[in-house]
Amino acid sequence: MRALEQAAVEQGATWAGLMEQAGLGVAQMAVHYIRRGARIVVLVGPGNNGGDGLVAARHLHDVGSAIQLYLWKRPFKPDDANHQHCRQRGIAELEAEYDPDRTALQAALQSADLVIDALLGAGISRPVVGELATIVETVNRVRMERGPICQVLAVDLPTGVDTETGMIHGVAINADVSVATGAIKRGMLFHPGRAAVGKIRMAPIGVPPHTLEAVMSELLTAEYARTLLPKRPSAAHKGLFGKVLIVGGSLHYPGAASLACAGAGRVGAGLVTLAAGRTVLGSGGRGPETTLLPVAESEWGTLGPNAVAEITKSMEGYQALLIGPGLGTAEPTKEFMRRFFGLQQPKARNQVGFLPHPATSASSESASVSLPPTVIDADGLNILASIEDWPDHLPHERCIFTPHPGEMRRLLKLDQLPADLTTCASGAAQAWGQVVVLKGATTIIAHPDGRTLIYDGSNPALATAGTGDVLAGAIAGLLAQGLSLFDAAALGVYLHGAAGVRVRDELGDAGALASDLLPQLPQAIRTLRGT
Template sequence: MRVVNVSEMRDIEQRAERDFGLTSEILMDHAGHSVATSLRERLGGALGAARVLVLVGPGNNGGDGRVMGSYLSTWGAKVLYYVWREQRMEPGVDESWMPSGAAHEPAPGGELAAALMTCTVVADALLGTGTSRPLPDSMREVLDLVRREKERRPDLLLVAVDLPTGLNADTGQVDPGTFRADITVTLAFPKLGLLFFPGAGFVGELQVGGIGLPAELTIPPGPELLDDPVIRRLLPPRPLNSNKGTFGKVLIAAGSPAYPGSAYLVAAAAGRTGAGLVTLAASPTMAPIYAGKLSEATLHLMPPETEDPKSRAGSLLAALAGYAALVIGPGLGQSETTGAFLLAVFAGLQQMSKESRPRLLVDADGLNNLAKSERWWERLPEETVITPHPGEMARLQKGTPVSGGEIDRLDTCRRAAHDWNLILVLKGAHSLIAEPGGSISITAPGNPALATAGTGDVLAGAIGGLLAQGLAPYDAARVGVYLHSRAGLRVSATIGDAGLLASDLLPELPRALHAVKVDD
């Protein structure tokens, strides 16, 4: 699903009117109907007993709120309006074109507190995407009244029309007066600011409501929010007449005496995302540990860690025949010999033909060791997937932290993927996936349950398993990140946002994949 900024949304609406005759009033009617429909679905049979207070501001956002209230009223809800009148209402925002049958019961400023005490839903339609300035004090006072009532009555449902008032649709910055919505029904397309922190923390459940844009209206390429329909189109087929070779083989070089769990998590995740065969490259000291933990994986026995790094690299490279993917790096450590081993592996991969070379994913210590080299990206084959967290990204950028706002993070990711000619997964509260051609995908903000050791290993394995099944590297990265996020949500829905172990994600990966397939 395309993600837009304010100027892009304005251009889309202008072209809709110019090329298709969709006036602002027509778009507003669709928008209000969409928000009302979302609320009706949320309330279900309780709609008839609902008392909805609509906070109406100047401009089209206020108009969307009025239309929403009109539809809810005709469907049986009791609707009241509080119209913020410090500024003159803009032309076109009136009631002359609103659906018939609406009950308009104003809640004057002096009665706002009383109206809040009796309502069950507050709909915020004060300001939309076109405002980035600080909120007037009088508007902050209105929002503060709502916030205090929510504290008093946690079951009060707060709905934001398009976005919470005071949230910058481009940057995600929020005004001190902004309150946290339970639901945000954004219109036409998600806005960047709804996905970036701190704004993402004020959105609640994000829904997208249509505004009647025709399918023929061309939407230029840009950032994409990953969702079920996008991922469903990318999933590899699973034909009935299949065998393990059909779904590809992945070789994993991970783990060490200090980090034995990394290898297990990577290998198990690769299997849980559908790889036909998972093989772990293991030294004599580590092989018994892995064999006891991973019943389904096979082992490639490597020379001891004490042997020459180039000899160990040669053993790994020789084992790659017939393998579609190689995941390397997690838990290997950062010793000098490990660094030499990795560089020898990468050099050998570059000497292979593109047809015989497996897809490559480098994570964790693979990246930390690479970062010690100048122009490290030149050591990697084209279409390599790298999966740094912010600290690793800073090391890859030679000490330059991923700083500034979230827009800077987006630009950094897109530019780095281009400059390094790699598929880049920049992990975080919402991960970014970019490819050299300029395409970039965004995951919806995740959950704090994933902020624990080993979840990155699970992600690396998930992507590796998808690479083994033949997905293009950018697509494998997008699907892997999305399934990893959904698996985390499934676990946290059961145990909450603390106490998740990385291994808890493993059984949820295939369930998340199945849920995407069946549109659950």
């Protein structure tokens, strides 16, 4: 954002003009939260964020609000034009250094209708401690005591929230709304800071949209997702909507594959087939719409390497493949994965296959097939993570990986993921040459070309076993309908999140099951279409 502002200045804008637009935008947003003549406390810090706060204070004063400035490390300077404008209007001031026990601050907060946090914003560079920490804690305490009577609005980000990662440095102000100036900052979208941000609003500052688009992640919204919906012509038949082959399920996890199959069907795939061991298929529990491909087991309920030939022989005619839900990580299943993806061969980016296994008669066969657009999820990812040099053997831009943070750590062979998850996901997508969906309270979709989408979909109702299987199935179902890897991943994430919102609204935050998402997926599509 600093680089973009600098570029705008080099193209003819001024720093004062950018700050004026930012502060005016904040003031215009604040008006929605106050009555005429409202009492407003503006917390003013030493940098540009404080300058935005002073501009907002001036505009709010001019429309009849009673303003109290609370200044932290911002002594008056004659060349501070925005501070000068406030003094010319007789706006009241308090300086934090003369209020060591925060008595004056607390008194001002007790009578305020709105508090504007312009202390640090995007300018945080170290933990919030000492004097600043006591200011933050005082604001949070009074906000809790007074409830909705006193709203807190943060300029850009609440003080204490990291701009890029959403980490909280020490303590952070808990805002009801944060007004992003110029562009939404990534840190606003990631936990734990996301909980402190509140509602997110925008205040444009004059940076050209095409300049922003060149360097920023994009937010995955309903408007974006709507453009991705596959067409459903009235004279269509099931063959137009593609066939999905799902390889998954094991003795201990038969339900995961069933959820994935239902997810693919519920987003509109024409036909869904489950390839699994005969024991697994015999356990039932699937919808009657799912067709079955029984394949060889190595042992009871465990997919083994002899299943490779049966699956590759049957794969022709399928437009999408999903492998991994409930697959298990038994050694025979690992051997299946190694052979299926050719992970024992010299790298071959355009083919998948398996090597003969010298110990069995079946292993004297060999096969290779073109890999259709493929989603690799759950145990499929865990098995890949245990194999050296796997990225060299997968055809580039043919797969979507859908890891949660634990699976991502294993794939990257890290003890802990870096705080900047967007850069982490983007770097992995570029290094592997595959689309990556890094799942979480905030989900990132990353393309090998560097594009990233962020879905702000925090929802505790989705924090239950099986919801990831539904998502993987939904993405595969959209792939089968002809969407590109990146578009299928994006639309799948959005529809999954939208269905989760409907479940939460109906059932609440706790007690929902992954299967509750399934009937809500077509409802989410219907809402997105506006029908």
